Structures are given as structure tokens and as C-alpha cells.
Amino acid sequence: MTTPSRARIGVLVVDDHAVVRRGVAAYLEVLDDVSVVGEAVDGEDALAVLSDLSAHGRLPDVVLTDLQMPRLDGVAATREIGLRFPEVRVVVLTSFGESERVHAALKQGAAGYLLKDAGPDEVAAALHAAARGEVFLDVTVARRLTEELRTPRIGLGSLTAREREILVLVADGLSNREIADRLVIRERTARTHVSNLLGKLGLTSRTQAALVAVREGLVEPR
Template sequence: MTEKIKVMIVDDHDMVRKGLKAYLSTESDIDIVGEAASGNEAVRTFEVLQPEVILMDLIMEDGNGIEATKQILAKDPTKKLIILTSFYDDEQVFPAIEAGAMSYLLKTASSEEIIQAIHKAHLGKTVIDGKVAQKLVAGLHKSPQPFDQLTTREKEVLKLIAEGKNNSEIAETLFIGIKTVKTHVSSIFSKLEVADRTQAAIYAYQNHLFR
């Protein structure tokens, strides 16, 4: 008798987890060993559940899927992570692939496509949604820009710098500490290769970063 593929479902929407479990459980060679409602819960429980394949949502309130993917693979590189999400923008696709995700599917995928991706992941094979594949190919041909190197938080800080806010005002606006703001500002200066806040603001406006 063929051993079943142990699968864990990670999504913060109860109905999504129930729906996935309902049709995946109809497969004779797939065993849903557990669920997690957040990235942080997945990191805490995957060692107990011992799944071979993990279906991972990206945007969740308690620990996003990218960080969870990184942490899980850091603890056990043998796990196969399949991103299953509604998002396919650059800020999600590239970090997810870089984090070590085996496959990247959109939630518009059919049940057959998801089942096929699980089987392939178990064999170490990758499945990438067509729209996501286009993003990846386009990214290979696009010259990296300094702005692209900024994290989402650094972009938020740069926007506030361009608006003329000082570190205290930025900290208050983003609900973070002054030291954290200073760290972000230093990183922004380094990545954009600018010497001060004025040059950073000029860079932002000259490149039409914020409209």
C-alpha cells in the first residue's frame, strides 16, 4: 500500500482551511495531518504534526507566510512549502521564492491543480502559476533599481522623509521606536547611496516614487 503524503494547511480563514481539507481528504494518497491559522502557529506546530508538504498562505495577521516559510525551512530543509495565495505582486512573489518555497499557486487554482502540486512537491518538483511565472521571467530581465532593494517598511520611512517628517514624527506615525527609525534611515541612505535626508527626498521625487 502506498504511503500517504502528509499535508498541513496554513491559512487564517477557517472556511479556506475547511474547503481545502474537504477536497484534499478525498484523495486516497493524501493525509491532512493538521492545520494552522497563522504563520506563527505553523512554525510552532509543524515539528509536532510532521507534515511533508505544507500549503502556506502569505498574508495573515499573526506571522506572514514568507517569514514562516523561512523559519520552517531553517529548522527542517526537507519540508516542501507550497505558497497558496491571492497575491502575485513583486513584493510577494520574489521574497516567497527566495525564502525557499517549492511552488507558488494562486487561490484561483483548481482542486486538481493543487493536488497535482502536492504530488510534485513531494517528489521535489516545482509548480508555478502562469501569472507568477511571467513575473519571475520579467524580473530576470529587469535591471535592479536601488528603490527595489528597500523593504516595505523602508519605503514607508522614505515616503515620510520625503514629506519632511523628522525621526520622532516618523516613529509616532509608524508606531515604532526612534532607534528603529534611525536603523531604517541608515539602511535607506546606504541602499540609495545618498548622504542625507534631503538627497533621499530628492531621489524619491525625481523617480516619481510617491504620487
């Protein structure tokens, strides 16, 4: 019996350095289930490419973007992509010293982040997680970010037992539908719980919530 192949994940690569951009694109092309649908030189170019791809019904699943770029940087691009193309997920490429920019990108809705020297398994895991609507936390960056996260620790005490349980599931990368299935509740109820816990913790994204769970020792970074 033949096992059905998984749909390929379409990726748009954004970096202002041509050598880096083309190197990343070539690297991604050798990964199973990944297809590079385009390249862009900065955030403004990325939005133009996405508009063109959208017009032809070829929007990528994931945008893989650098953070430091001219005209429109990765943080601003993440915000604009979320507003104009909400079905497209963003994963940022970062170096270890860019934690402030990474925090800003997560606040704007980035689905995850990778160090620029990440191995093939990590890259594939981040892209697949993003395409599934989940979050991906690079272990090295997560530890650095959790040390700097400014969410008051007392905020965790404001969560109900159910919200704490759901926080762990969010950190484990489960979608609202998967949380609902796990807890035998409605998907709308799961979505409400996630929204409530984000509000109580003063957070704006599931990735930030996952970082809080890591910082508080509820889960290990993966």
C-alpha cells in the same frame, strides 16, 4: 497482479481565515494520495504544530500556506520552516496581485505556488512535485513573475554548456539524483553544477532558476 499504492502525502494547511482553511482542508481530503495532518492559523501556529507533529514522528511532507497572515506571515514562515524542518516543503497559495510576496517566498525556499482558484489537477500536481523535492510553477503566475524577475539577462551567458543543460532539467522538475541519472554523472557533481549556476545567476532557489529558464525561453511553464 495488484499495483502497490503510493504513500499518501501529508499536508499541513495554514491560513488565518477559518472558512478558507477548513475549505482547503476539506478539498484536499478528497484528492487521491493526500492526507491533511493538521491546520494552523498563521506562521507561528504552523511552527508550533510542526514541532508537535515532529515530536510524534508525524511531520507532513508539504505545508500549504497563505502569504498574508498576522504575527508571522507566509514569507517569514517559509524561512523558519526551512531552517527548523528542512525535510518539509512549502507551497504558497497566492492571488494574482501578490507577485512581490511570491518572489520573497521563493527566495526563502518555497517549492512552488498555486493561485487560490487552482483546479484539483494543479493542486495535486503541486503537492506531488513538492513532496518529490521538485518545483511547481503555476503557468499564470510564472508568466507574471518572469516579467518582473530582476536577474540580469547577461547572467545566462556566464553559464557553461553543461550548466545550461542542467538549468533546463531543473526547470523540468528533476531532482539532483534524476539529473545525475539523465546525464550519467555523479549526484554530487549534479549538485555542484546546480549550486554553481544558482550562484552565477544570483539566485537562491531551484524555483527561481526555473523561472529564469521560462523567461529566457529555454522551457515552457507547466
